Amino acid sequence: xxxxxxxxxxxxxxxxxxxxxxxxxxxxxxxxxxxxxxxxxxxxxxxxxxxxxxxxxxxxxxxxxxxxxxxxxxxxxxxxxxxxxxxxxxxxxxxxxxxxxx
Numbered sequence: 001x002x003x004x005x006x007x008x009x010x011x012x013x014x015x016x017x018x019x020x021x022x023x024x025x026x027x028x029x030x031x032x033x034x035x036x037x038x039x040x041x042x043x044x045x046x047x048x049x050x051x052x053x054x055x056x057x058x059x060x061x062x063x064x065x066x067x068x069x070x071x072x073x074x075x076x077x078x079x080x081x082x083x084x085x086x087x088x089x090x091x092x093x094x095x096x097x098x099x100x101x102x
Contacts, residue, residue, distance in 0.1 A: 025086040028098075030079070042079055043101035047072020053093040063097045074101040 049068040051061035065080060079100040086093040 023088060025084065028081055028083045030081055043074070043076070045072045045074050045101055047074050047099045047101075048096055050094055050096045053090060053095075055092075056090055063095050065097055065099060068097045068099040069101070072099060072101070074099055077101040 047068040048071055049061075049063045049065075051059060051063035053059045065077070068080075069075070069077065077099055081098040081100075083096040083098060084093070085096075
């Protein structure tokens with residue numbers, strides 16, 4: 001009976017956590033600060049910069065807009081997106097800044 005109750009509790013917990021993106025999250029969203037300045041064109045160049053998080057403790061990388069601009073050779077920004085990936089509620093994750101422009 002104890003084993004059944006433990007298994008039931010585990011299944012319930014995993015079901016609830018999965019609905020919150022605790023197992024895996026992968027989203028792409030525009031940066032809200034820039035949303036009112038969008039133009040009709042995305043630009044001819046794309047640059048990316050990424051930060052990586054491990055075990056909720058270590059965060060490494062440079063996910064700044066400037067680094068993404070340098071990566072794509074961009075001098076005029078048209079649009080900026082953010083890509084977020086999390087696995088196991090953030091045990092491992094990445095944040096990527098994607099800059100579109102010329």
